[in-house]
Amino acid sequence: MATSLAEENYLKIIYRLCEGTKEDISTNSIAELTNNKAASVTDMLQKLAEKGWVTYQKYQGVRLTKIGESIALSIIRKHRLWEVFLVEKLGYNWDEVHEIAEQLEHIESETLINKLDSFLDFPKIDPHGDPIPSQEGEIPELGYLHLSEVKLNETCTLMGVAKDSAVFLQLLTKLNLSLGARLEVLEFNTFDRSVSLKIAEEKPIFISHEVAKNILVKV
Amino acid sequence: MATSLAEENYLKIIYRLCEGTKEDISTNSIAELTNNKAASVTDMLQKLAEKGWVTYQKYQGVRLTKIGESIALSIIRKHRLWEVFLVEKLGYNWDEVHEIAEQLEHIESETLINKLDSFLDFPKIDPHGDPIPSQEGEIPELGYLHLSEVKLNETCTLMGVAKDSAVFLQLLTKLNLSLGARLEVLEFNTFDRSVSLKIAEEKPIFISHEVAKNILVKV
DNA sequence: ATTAATTTTTAGTCTAGACTAAAAATTAAT
DNA sequence: ATTAATTTTTAGTCTAGACTAAAAATTAAT
Structure with missing residues (x-):
């Protein structure tokens, strides 16, 4: 239907x-x-x-329902594949692609999206680190943690974000936080729940709990 | 607006x-x-x-009006650029892209279409030989003739089609008529207005007036 | 020049998908 | 256990963009 x-x-x-x-x-x-x-x-x-x-x-x-879910997943698949296209092929930044993908996700053609998938080399994640559902609606379980949950002094890698509003993504960019960055949590500050953080071998920075909560990492 | x-x-x-x-x-x-x-x-x-x-x-x-025309041209520009994308990058045939481009032409984003243009290397024509309007709404005058109008025994090159319905394009493909083919009109047959035609150095074929009328060539 | 045929417009409906205001159900507070 | 507050639904509207049937204008035919 x-x-x-x-x-x-x-x-x-x-x-x-x-x-x-x-x-x-x-x-x-x-x-x-x-x-x-x-x-x-x-x-x-x-x-x-x-x-x-x-x-x-x-x-x-x-x-x-099962059917409803599979429709939703196919829209999400389209959305995320188009985001990969916009960033990888057209040179957009990760904070610029959401609204355009909101339109592209409604283009109706099974063959189109599968050809696009192949053209992009079957990516598993979109530019925000979100997993791309397969044609069958399988969504790979990535097992990422929120940065607010990792153990102290454990080194982890920034794998994705839990929110993709432009302002949030732009803030991450200003903080020099991008996909693949190596992070180490130095301290959880009880006063304001802010997090002291080292990016690679740079000197420490502070980020709010709100930011840490929306950063996804792999340890 | x-x-x-x-x-x-x-x-x-x-x-x-x-x-x-x-x-x-x-x-x-x-x-x-x-x-x-x-x-x-x-x-x-x-x-x-x-x-x-x-x-x-x-x-x-x-x-x-002038404004109406410029809106129309921008939609046509988008339609044709997306068609180039579908054929050149995703491997569609020229008879398969029309309906998908009908959807893609409504995606709203100036930057998107200009980035796409650049990604495709600023094509001047779409997969059917139709000219692509510039961002300013300039449409290159190509000066093509209909195959039904060329002189006898003059060699010409197939540059485009005047109609892009799938059945017409599929027929051309069956007849081995594709963009860039070298054609020579051997005869206009008065009985049914059909055209005797040589493609490159192959043996002659017959095509209907209806087909000849919708083939665009450069002499 | 009338009349007939054709084309276009008007008037009135319908549907999808939004809305507001009021009613009904549920949940929270005493 | 009632009452108050909150959430959700119902009933009734509105708009865009389609439709049919009938009226009006234009064009073609005698």
Whole structure:
């Protein structure tokens, strides 16, 4: 069954909210991310349930069905592959590609996305370190930790980010934090939860808890 | 002012119909190409006139304004650049790219299309031999002739096609007619207006007038 | 020059997907 | 256990962009 642009955006956002929790997703949380009012969300949830893409019980929240999830994953796959294209082939920076990929992810063609995948040499992660789902909807488990969770004095590598808003990514760039950077946590400062950090052999810097929380690393 | 997908499609089709004639364009001809009913077209023409993209007089037909034309040209530019990308980089055949480019042409981003242009090495023509408008809306005059118009026994080169429906392009491929082929017209057959034709040094073939009319050549 | 045929427009509907305001259900607070 | 606060849904609107049927204008045919 064909999906409209609006439906695809809802499925994508419901997927994002389902990740992490086993709980059903609230109408309000969806409204916030789609920038719609709760009443509009209720409307759409009824349509999506009708089509069999979500399970939805009045007042009880919503979850993706298997089919709904596979649609969401194929959109995410397209989004991330296009981001790789924009950065690797067209020379964009990692903080510039999100909005364009939001449009490109809705281009409808199975062959296109598989040819693109091959043209890009079957990348496993996008420019923010997020895994790219396979054609079958398999999403590689990367086992990354948040920088706010690693042990003191352990050296780790910056593998990705948990948020890809432009302002966050631009801040990381200013701090000289990019994918692949070697990091060592020197101290968790109790006063403001900030983190003292060494990048490679440079002199230490301070980053906020908010930043550390959104940096993904491999030890 | 932002353009919706529907508006862009109308402008593109009005542009195509304006090419060639100095006459104003009829509601019905637009309805045919957009696959809408005449009443819907009238509606949209009034909106486009309101926005200053066409001049429109009730019952008298429609033409693009300077601004309307520049919007149309930018869509055509995007369409053709994406077609080059699909053929050159992703390995599509020339008869497979039209529908995908119809979607990609609506992606909104000035920087994207200029980076793509540069990535493709500033191509001047698309995979069907159609010229690619510049960022400023300049469209190179190529001075091609229809194969149905060339002189007998004159050798010419296949430079493009005047129609890019998949069935037509597939037929050309079957006939071994591709961009760059060296052609010599041996005879115009009066009976059915078919054309006897030599491709390079191969033995002659017959093609219909309908086909010859849609082949563009340089002598 | 009328009449007939054709084309175009108007008037009124419909659907998707948004909205607001009010009602209903759930959850939190005493 | 009620009441208050919060969340969610329902009912009713609105807009873009399509539609049909009927009216109006233009063009073609006698």
